[in-house]
Amino acid sequence: MRRAAKNTLRFLRRFWRGLREWCGDAAYESYLRSQGTQSGSGRTLTPAEFYVEQLNRRYSRPSRCC
Amino acid sequence: MKRVFFIVVWLGVALLGAGAFGKIAFDRGEPLNATWFVVAAVCCYLVAYRLYSAFVAAKVLALDDTRATPSERHDDGRDFVPTNKWVLFGHHFAAIAGPGPLVGPTLAAQFGYLPGTLWLIAGAAFAGCVQDFVILFCSIRRDGKSLGQMAREEVSERGGFIAQLAVLAIMTILLAVVGLVVVNALKSSPWATFTLAMTIPIALLLGLYLRFVRPGRVLEASVMGVALVLFVVVAGQWVADSQSWSRVFTLRGVALAFAIIVYGFAASALPVWLLLAPRDYLSAFIKAGAIFTLAAGILFVRPQVLMPPLTRFIDGTGPVFAGKIFPFCFITIACGAISGFHSLISSGTTPKMILRESHARFIGYGAMLLESFVGVMAMVAACAMPPGIYFAINSPPSIVGGAGDAAATTISGWGYPLRAQTMSDLAHRVGELTLWNRAGGAPSLAVGMAQIFSSTIGGERLLSIWYHFAIMFEALFILTVLDAGTRVGRFMVQDLGGRVWKPLGRTGGMPGILLSSAIIVALWGYFLYQGVVDPLGGINSLWPLFGISNQLLAAVALVVATTILMKMGRLRWIWVTLLPMAWLVVITMTASYQKIFDANPRIGFLAYANALAAQIASGKIPAEKIAETQRLIFNQRLDAAVTGVLAAMILVLIVEALAQWYSILSRRKEPELHESPYVATRWAADFSGAAHGDD
Numbered sequence: 001m002r003r004a005a006k007n008t009l010r011f012l013r014r015f016w017r018g019l020r021e022w023c024g025d026a027a028y029e030s031y032l033r034s035q036g037t038q039s040g041s042g043r044t045l046t047p048a049e050f051y052v053e054q055l056n057r058r059y060s061r062p063s064r065c066c
Numbered sequence: 067m068k069r070v071f072f073i074v075v076w077l078g079v080a081l082l083g084a085g086a087f088g089k090i091a092f093d094r095g096e097p098l099n100a101t102w103f104v105v106a107a108v109c110c111y112l113v114a115y116r117l118y119s120a121f122v123a124a125k126v127l128a129l130d131d132t133r134a135t136p137s138e139r140h141d142d143g144r145d146f147v148p149t150n151k152w153v154l155f156g157h158h159f160a161a162i163a164g165p166g167p168l169v170g171p172t173l174a175a176q177f178g179y180l181p182g183t184l185w186l187i188a189g190a191a192f193a194g195c196v197q198d199f200v201i202l203f204c205s206i207r208r209d210g211k212s213l214g215q216m217a218r219e220e221v222s223e224r225g226g227f228i229a230q231l232a233v234l235a236i237m238t239i240l241l242a243v244v245g246l247v248v249v250n251a252l253k254s255s256p257w258a259t260f261t262l263a264m265t266i267p268i269a270l271l272l273g274l275y276l277r278f279v280r281p282g283r284v285l286e287a288s289v290m291g292v293a294l295v296l297f298v299v300v301a302g303q304w305v306a307d308s309q310s311w312s313r314v315f316t317l318r319g320v321a322l323a324f325a326i327i328v329y330g331f332a333a334s335a336l337p338v339w340l341l342l343a344p345r346d347y348l349s350a351f352i353k354a355g356a357i358f359t360l361a362a363g364i365l366f367v368r369p370q371v372l373m374p375p376l377t378r379f380i381d382g383t384g385p386v387f388a389g390k391i392f393p394f395c396f397i398t399i400a401c402g403a404i405s406g407f408h409s410l411i412s413s414g415t416t417p418k419m420i421l422r423e424s425h426a427r428f429i430g431y432g433a434m435l436l437e438s439f440v441g442v443m444a445m446v447a448a449c450a451m452p453p454g455i456y457f458a459i460n461s462p463p464s465i466v467g468g469a470g471d472a473a474a475t476t477i478s479g480w481g482y483p484l485r486a487q488t489m490s491d492l493a494h495r496v497g498e499l500t501l502w503n504r505a506g507g508a509p510s511l512a513v514g515m516a517q518i519f520s521s522t523i524g525g526e527r528l529l530s531i532w533y534h535f536a537i538m539f540e541a542l543f544i545l546t547v548l549d550a551g552t553r554v555g556r557f558m559v560q561d562l563g564g565r566v567w568k569p570l571g572r573t574g575g576m577p578g579i580l581l582s583s584a585i586i587v588a589l590w591g592y593f594l595y596q597g598v599v600d601p602l603g604g605i606n607s608l609w610p611l612f613g614i615s616n617q618l619l620a621a622v623a624l625v626v627a628t629t630i631l632m633k634m635g636r637l638r639w640i641w642v643t644l645l646p647m648a649w650l651v652v653i654t655m656t657a658s659y660q661k662i663f664d665a666n667p668r669i670g671f672l673a674y675a676n677a678l679a680a681q682i683a684s685g686k687i688p689a690e691k692i693a694e695t696q697r698l699i700f701n702q703r704l705d706a707a708v709t710g711v712l713a714a715m716i717l718v719l720i721v722e723a724l725a726q727w728y729s730i731l732s733r734r735k736e737p738e739l740h741e742s743p744y745v746a747t748r749w750a751a752d753f754s755g756a757a758h759g760d761d
Contacts, residue, residue, distance in 0.1 A: 021149065021755075022156040023347065025285040034143025048281040054144065055338045060557050061212075062233075062410040064346070064550040066166040066240050066401055066616065 027054060076116060083109025090375070091180060097370040100446045103179075104365065107187055107442045111435045114191035119431040122196060126631065126639040127203050129423040134747040136209045136418050146210070149419040150755035151428055157419070159433040160350050161411045162198070163357070165244055165544045166401025166616075167441035169507035172514075173609060174398040175448040175456065176386040180375035181395045182445050189396070189403025190438030193646035197620055199430035200627040200643055201409045205417035206426060207741045213413045217626050219740040220633065222722045228715050229622050234562070235712060236406065236615040237555045238586075241330070242593030243612040244544045246604050249322045249594070250506030251537050254499050256315035257302035257530075258537045259322070263315070264298040265348065265542055266329070272344035284347055291348045292355075295542075299535050306497060316499075319598040326548070327591040333549030334556045334583040342549050349546040356515075356539040360443050363518040373449035373456065378480065385461035386505060387606045388668035389660065393653040397613035402441025404646070406619025408434065421755060422747070447514030448507075454484030455492065459501050459510040462603030469502035497530030505603040508544075512536035555586035596701045599694075602668065607705055614657050614709060618716045621650040625723045632730050633737035651716065658713040662706045671709070675702035 020026040028047050031037055031054075037044055045053060086106035090098065123129050140146040149157070174182040205211055211219075214233065218226025252259045271294075272287045280286065305311045317325070333342050382390035387398065401407070412430060420426060448456060457477050458466070466473040474486040493501045496516060501509060516533035520526065559582040564571015572578045597604020624647035631640045664670035667677040678699050681687050687695050729735040 018150060018153050018156075020285060021153045022160075023284045023288060023350065025283065027147075028282050030147055031143030034141050034147065036142035036144070046281075048277070051276065051282040052337075052339055055343045057144065058415070059338045059342055059550060059553050061414050062407070062551075062554050063161055063415065064164060064547050065162045065407045065411055066164040066244065066405065066547060066612075 024054075027051075076113065079109050080113050083113060090183065094375070097372050100364050100367075100369050100371055100450065103183060103371070103442055103446050106183075107439055110187045110191060111439065114195070115432060115435060118191060119195065119199065119427050122199060122431070122642060123424065123427045126636055126642050127200065127426075129203070129426065131422045131424050131751075132746055133423060134745040134749075135206055135420050135422060136742075137420060138747060138749060139742075139745055140209070140418075145415075146418045148421050148755055151421060151425040153755070154416065154419050154421075154425070155429050155433055158411065158416045158429050159436055160354065161415065162405070162408045162433060163353065163437050163440060164401065164407075164547050165247065165508075165540060166405060167437050168444045168511055168540065169247055169609075170399045170402050170613075171441045171445040172448040172507035172511045173386055173460070173605070174395050175373055175445060176377060176379050176384045176460070177391055177395055178376040178380070179371055179373050179445060179449045181380070181391050182399055183442060185396055185399050186402045186438050186441045186445065189399070190434055190441075193620075193649065194404035194408070194438065195431040195434040196642060196646060197404055197623050197627065198408045198412050198434045199426060200631075201623050202412040202417055202420075202426045202430035203423070204627060204630050205413035206420055206423060209742050210418040211413065213409050213623055213626065216413065216630070216740075217622065217719075220629050221626060221719070221726055225626075225719050225722050228719045228722075229619075229626075230558070230562075232406075232615070232619050232622055232712070232715055233410065234555065234558050235708070235715075236612075236619050237551055237558070238589045239593060239608070239612045239615045239708075240407070241548055241551050241555070241590035242597060243605075243608045244547055245323065245326045245330075245590065245594040246597040246608055247506040247508050248326060248541050248544050248548075249319050249598055250504050250605070251508035251512070251541055252317070252322050253319050253504070254316055255537075256312040257306040257497055257534050258541070259315040259317055260305040260311075261295075261298050261302040261534060261538045262541045262545070264301075265295060265345065265538075265545075266341070268294045268298070269341055269345040269348060272347070273340040276344060277339045287344070288347045288351050291344065292351050295348060295352065295538065296535075299538050300531060302534055303497060303530065320595070323591075323594050323598045326545075327587055327594065329545070330548055330552045330591070331583050331587045334552040334587065335579055338553070342553060345542075346546050346550065349543040352539050353543045356536070357440055357443075360447065360515055360518065361439075363515075363522045364443055364446055367518050367521040369446070369450040369518060369521070371446065371449045372451065373453050377453070382666075382669070385457055385465040387609060388666065389610065389657075393657040393660070394610060396653045397610050397617060397657045399441065400613045400616045402438055402444070404617070404620050404650070406616050406621070406623055409619065409623035421749075421753070444511055447511055447518060449514075450517065451510070451514050452482070452484075454478065454482040455488065455501075455513070456510055457482055458484055458489050459504050459513065460507070461503065462505055462601070462606070463503045464601050464603070466503070469500065473502060495526070495529050496533035498533075503603075505605045507605075508537065508540045512540065552583070552586055552590070555590075556582045559585050596704075600698070600701070602674075606668065607671065607702075610657060610661055611705060611709060614654050614661070615712050617650050617654045618712050621647055621654060621716055622719055624650065625719055629723055629726055630739070632727055633739045635737075637731075651720065654716065655713060658709050661709050671702040671706035675699045675706075678702070 028050050086102050089102050090106055137146045137148040171182050214226050214229040217229040268291055272291045276287050380391045454477050466476045470486045474484045477484045512533050515536040516529055519532040520529045560571050570578050597608045624643050627643040628640055660669055665673050667674040678695050730737045
């Protein structure tokens with residue numbers, strides 16, 4: 001019983017994380033964790049800067065299909 | 067023992083699928099239950115995924131998980147982000163699933179349920195999924211390069227240029243036709259127009275919240291946005307019931323077309339965070355929710371399919387659009403079976419986020435199977451209503467003789483009994499003024515979806531709410547395609563135009579942004595306007611044109627894929643991409659020829675233009691209508707020219723590819739592959755994504 005509850009909790013945690021990644025909610029956290037940022041080769045963007053920069057990039061190429 | 071069990075299970079799935087297919091194809095008795103469609107489709111998808119995609123992955127592409135993918139080598143947290151395969155599957159599916167697989171099958175239902183269903187399933191398994199999968203693989207091996215770049219490097223310079231032009235052409239036609247679908251869905255419907263109009267201030271509100279209050283907190287903003295959108299769906303009823311407000315939101319086709327054109331321009335020129343992105347978030351959540359609800363609804367309600375397997379319109383005299391099953395069923399289904407546009411996504415964001423090469427099979431092949439399933443569900447929803455109602459909603463007035471008793475008599479004469487009163491009652495029940503002549507697929511799909519949803523939750527009482535929810539869902543994500551497409555089109559115009567006049571190419575400068583936005587909006591806006599004023603119903607001419615351009619782009623992608631396989635030395639397996647490519651070339655060339663030269667004015671653009679010119683010459687057109695008729699003649703000739711140019715582009719590309727193939731096969735030239743060099747992965751086999759820090 002306890003094991004089932006633990007598994008369910010783990011599944012829900014993973015689902016929540018997946019949902020946040022899917023919708024872009026966790027994009028800034030991924031950015032901070034990325035090798036490019038970790039290497040410290042450039043200035044780390046603030047959440048607001050990153051958000052706008054990421055949107056500009058995403059919507060300058062085909063991102064939604066027919 | 068395990069092997070025997072495996073064989074028995076898969077044999078069972080295959081036999082179940084074959085049995086369900088047999089039932090769909092050969093049953094001619096009582097109306098079929100929709101469950102047969104679901105079983106046939108799911109079993110075929112399982113077998114195709116387990117066997118065919120595994121064969122393509124192992125033998126044709128030889129996927130290599132020891133090789134580092136672009137997301138590992140260039141991990142920058144921006145473009146190149148190592149992403150869990152389930153999350154990336156969701157991303158990829160959200161990007162490829164647009165209105166096409168909903169609208170195409172709904173329109174193709176005029177041939178009956180059988181041809182469309184067969185092509186949706188077989189076309190996806192052997193063509194659409196293969197295209198998405200192979201192009202994704204090719205792009206992964208080239209650091210996420212786009213289709214145009216790959217065409218330039220692997221086929222020829224000219225090939226790349228043609229691919230770029232083809233993308234711009236398909237974008238223009240696509241935006242016009244999806245705009246037309248929205249116009250026909252909102253025409254004379256204050257409830258639907260109000261609901262959709264309100265999504266704009268809601269998106270602006272979310273945009274400001276995400277930019278200034280809680281930057282990047284997409285989930286919480288989307289929850290608020292979805293709640294507000296659901297509220298305005300209900301509030302639309304109050305607007306429709308109010309005499310004064312209902313007048314404000316009751317718009318005719320031309321007014322709606324101009325409103326959409328202005329919206330497209332604003333979305334392209336305004337900062338992306340303000341309107342476009344928040345709308346996209348809303349659309350993504352509502353799209354996912356509505357698609358899963360529809361699937362659950364079909365399984366729960368198990369509606370009867372009332373449309374016959376084949377209708378009398380297989381002879382090409384269909385009221386929704388003219389043309390025989392071959393090639394028009396394939397052209398019309400388009401995205402539900404194979405979509406050229408997907409190759410842009412498969413060579414865009416997805417290859418830069420994929421963790422391992424083997425995930426390309428699940429994401430590329432699997433997501434397209436799911437899209438095909440969406441198409442099958444749309445087919446079921448359209449065919450679950452009485453055929454008379456389906457034809458009443460989707461036929462233009464010039465074909466059925468307007469609305470009311472005359473139209474009901476025409477449709478009944480085709481063998482699909484209908485009373486005018488039935489249509490009035492249905493319109494009243496869904497909260498519309500009328501449902502006659504609403505070609506475009508969206509209203510009939512919304513009626514089908516509303517009937518399925520209301521049978522699950524709320525019953526008859528909620529039918530009108532569900533209908534307007536379905537219309538809002540379709541229109542919302544169509545407009546998302548429209549605004550995102552307009553913006554991408556703007557960049558393309560700037561890229562091409564910047565070579566001629568430098569200031570146009572400056573993506574940061576306001577004059578360049580405004581001018582290029584105006585150019586792309588004028589391009590698709592013209593075709594949209596033309597569709598709205600077309601007496602035959604614009605869908606008759608614009609949807610086939612969209613289908614042709616979309617399938618041509620798919621042919622371009624498969625030409626590139628075949629060339630790459632040849633260069634990789636996989637000659638033995640090139641039929642995997644060569645056969646679907648040849649099939650697409652045959653159907654698009656036949657459709658292009660018929661759309662230009664067919665003697666039937668409902669099919670051939672030139673025949674229609676000549677028929678109109680003859681009417682002017684014989685004095686049958688009143689003086690005040692002559693200018694309008696001349697404009698129609700010009701439009702038909704323009705459509706013929708556009709179709710001819712699209713067909714010529716693919717012919718040039720094929721000649722280029724044939725020359726390339728000949729030099730490879732005759733060993734005149736050493737095949738030069740432009741793959742990135744092999745780098746071994748440093749990730750452990752069970753690593754499942756950078757964001758999952760604990761993996």
